[in-house]
Amino acid sequence: xxxxxIIPCLDIKDGRTVxxxxxxxxxxxxxxxxxxxxxxxxxxxxxxxxxxxxxxxKRKTLSELVNKISHHINIPFTVxxxxxxxxxxxxxxxxxADKISVNTAAFKRPELIRxxxxxxxxxxxxxxxxxxKEADGExxxxxxGGRTKTDMKCTDWAKQAVDLGAGEILLTSMNxxxxxxxxxxxxxxxxxxxxPVPVIASGGGGxxxxxxxxxNNGKADAALAASIFHFKEIxxxxxxxxxxxxxxxxxx
Amino acid sequence: MNLVIVKYNxxxxxxxxxxxxxxxxEALVTDxxxxxxxxxxxxxxxxxxxxxxxxxxxxxGLDEVLKNLTQPVLGVCLGMQLMCKYSEENSxxxxxxxxxxxxxxxxxxxxxKVPQIGWNNIYxxxxxxxxxxxxxxxxxxxxxxxxALGEHTIATTDYVQPYSSGxxxxxxYGVQFHPxxxxxxxxxxxxxxxxx
Numbered sequence: 001x002x003x004x005x006i007i008p009c010l011d012i013k014d015g016r017t018v019x020x021x022x023x024x025x026x027x028x029x030x031x032x033x034x035x036x037x038x039x040x041x042x043x044x045x046x047x048x049x050x051x052x053x054x055x056x057x058k059r060k061t062l063s064e065l066v067n068k069i070s071h072h073i074n075i076p077f078t079v080x081x082x083x084x085x086x087x088x089x090x091x092x093x094x095x096x097a098d099k100i101s102v103n104t105a106a107f108k109r110p111e112l113i114r115x116x117x118x119x120x121x122x123x124x125x126x127x128x129x130x131x132x133k134e135a136d137g138e139x140x141x142x143x144x145g146g147r148t149k150t151d152m153k154c155t156d157w158a159k160q161a162v163d164l165g166a167g168e169i170l171l172t173s174m175n176x177x178x179x180x181x182x183x184x185x186x187x188x189x190x191x192x193x194x195x196p197v198p199v200i201a202s203g204g205g206g207x208x209x210x211x212x213x214x215x216n217n218g219k220a221d222a223a224l225a226a227s228i229f230h231f232k233e234i235x236x237x238x239x240x241x242x243x244x245x246x247x248x249x250x251x252x
Numbered sequence: 253m254n255l256v257i258v259k260y261n262x263x264x265x266x267x268x269x270x271x272x273x274x275x276x277x278e279a280l281v282t283d284x285x286x287x288x289x290x291x292x293x294x295x296x297x298x299x300x301x302x303x304x305x306x307x308x309x310x311x312x313g314l315d316e317v318l319k320n321l322t323q324p325v326l327g328v329c330l331g332m333q334l335m336c337k338y339s340e341e342n343s344x345x346x347x348x349x350x351x352x353x354x355x356x357x358x359x360x361x362x363x364x365k366v367p368q369i370g371w372n373n374i375y376x377x378x379x380x381x382x383x384x385x386x387x388x389x390x391x392x393x394x395x396x397x398x399x400a401l402g403e404h405t406i407a408t409t410d411y412v413q414p415y416s417s418g419x420x421x422x423x424x425y426g427v428q429f430h431p432x433x434x435x436x437x438x439x440x441x442x443x444x445x446x447x448x
Contacts, residue, residue, distance in 0.1 A: 001373070002368060002370050002372045002411060003370060003371045003390065005370050045370065045371055070266070070267065071273060072274070074271065074435050074438065074439060075392070075433060075434075075435050076392060076430075076433045093266075094266060095266070098267065098433065120263070121300060121301075122367075123367060123369065123394045124263075168369065193362075193363070196366065198365055198370070219363070221369075221370070251371040
């Protein structure tokens with residue numbers, strides 16, 4: 001049976017992981033390659049590397065890093081952060097990335113998704129959506145790392161993007177991100193049950209039970225988290241055992 | 253060992269090359285007929301669409317080269333599907349090495365998504381390609397079409413229905429999943445292939 005996926009996310013700046021980690025057993029937890037390899041060995045199903053570098057050298061440092069990652073990591077990985085053109089994607093895929101995620105640039109120019117699908121196939125195009133539930137009870141799309149609100153409803157954008165060729169949705173709830181109070185089950189459920197592509201839930205995972213809930217009640221295909229893994233609040237082997245005990249099919 | 257990866261218009265060639273490097277093996281990526289024919293082992297990778305890939309192979313005469321190879325050949329993902337007789341993906345006649353046909357997943361249950369993306373297990377494992385692996389080992393899959401079960405099936409996976417996740421006829425082997433992305437299980441399969 002196809003398993004539910006657990007995906008650690010690593011934030012990268014200038015080729016280094018940011019948001020400190022307390023992996024004392026790693027030589028250099030700031031090295032994305034070493035941290036990624038550690039997660040792979042622990043049983044992570046995929047990795048996401050999110051580049052938040054804002055300098056002009058970004059493209060070069062990122063492609064060099066992706067090349068290094070693909071030489072050392074034996075599971076699939078996605079690269080995201082500021083990707084805005086077919087050429088950006090081509091360089092990253094040539095250097096060994098399996099998928100790329102697009103966010104703001106795709107919203108501003110949805111045709112980008114179709115171009116990427118045509119050149120590289122939908123299996124490598126992940127649409128990342130940052131969304132927030134407003135007082136009117138609707139989930140809206142936010143851009144630029146959550147700084148810019150739009151009037152687009154999350155469900156409408158997700159559907160449009162899938163029609164254009166997005167192969168997966170990485171859904172981050174800004175209401176839940178960083179709270180450790182659990183994932184956004186309602187919007188995750190809505191997208192998972194109405195879209196024909198997998199949905200990766202992100203934001204709010206704080207306990208192992210939260211992961212059970214996002215798979216059972218949110219119907220997510222995968223769950224992504226960062227700091228709870230980086231700070232060893234939850235270890236991936238323990239999480240997978242817990243999920244298995246709760247009758248969720250995982251790769252152990 | 254003289255290991256060749258067939259170069260054509262399909263994705264993931266780079267990923268296969270890196271995976272081989274991780275297990276300490278160098279490979280030559282080429283579409284040169286003589287170099288492919290004289291290799292000790294050939295890997296035929298692939299991520300992409302069947303009809304454009306077959307057209308590309310035919311235009312360069314690679315279809316005849318591949319069909320007539322006598323050394324161990326490993327098709328991966330689209331590579332394996334192209335080694336079958338026929339694919340429903342844009343009604344494509346393929347290489348015909350395996351009699352099995354490639355069909356599109358058509359789930360009646362809407363909760364089952366197509367393409368299949370993620371880790372699934374392989375069982376009923378046959379041949380030394382899977383030597384040392386536990387039955388039900390997990391591998392990484394990304395595909396919307398599948399090869400039906402048949403006489404050449406050497407591994408089975410369940411998605412929508414049971415299908416061939418591995419095929420073999422004589423010196424030709426194919427796997428639907430991506431060994432180059434399937435952690436230690438995938439590395440073992442690549443090593444096994446190199447020892448065939």
